[in-house]
Amino acid sequence: MRVKSFAPICAPKARALVLGTSPSVESLRVRQSYAHPRNAFWPIMFKIFGAEFSTDWDTRKNLLMSNGICLWDIACSCIRPGSLDSDMRGVVPNDINSFLSGLPEIKTVFFNGKTAEKFYDVFFERLETVNYMPMPSTSPAYASKNFEEKFLLWSKAFKEIL
Secondary structure: OEEEOOOOEOOOOOOEEEEEOOOOHHHHHHOOOOOOOOOOHHHHHHHHOOOOOOOOHHHHHHHHHHOOEEEEEOEEEEEOOOOOHHHOEEEEEOOHHHHHHOOOOOOEEEEEOHHHHHHHHHHOOOOOOOEEEEEOOOOOOOOOOOHHHHHHHHHHHHHHHO
16 A cells, blocks of 8 residues: 655754654554654653643644754655555655755754664765764664663754754
């Protein structure tokens, strides 16, 4: 089944971009990024920014935008029978570098997991004006680090650039 990514979440003066791979089955079902209840992305973001956790989609988007963070996926579309990144085939990329050229204040790209970084490097040249930071995947499928370990790594990386 070919799936399509969502439009980016972004404020005009964003300073960083978090890149995932492609929406999961649950995210596609509810039309919200990182919607699986066991995905650590939103709990990590709320904790980093000292905000009360919310499942409200507008609150989640506003949390990122008000803190200068954009969110998007590498894949504009792909064939993905489930939610595992390892099952992605036929990836058609979003035009990430053109997106970045329109937002010159973005100086850091965070890859949410190794697969996002791998696909970026397949399709794009790294820009000299951007710092690229591989991060542990917030997916529940990446179980070699627990929530607290993931939070500490994401938090440290965000504090260095924001």
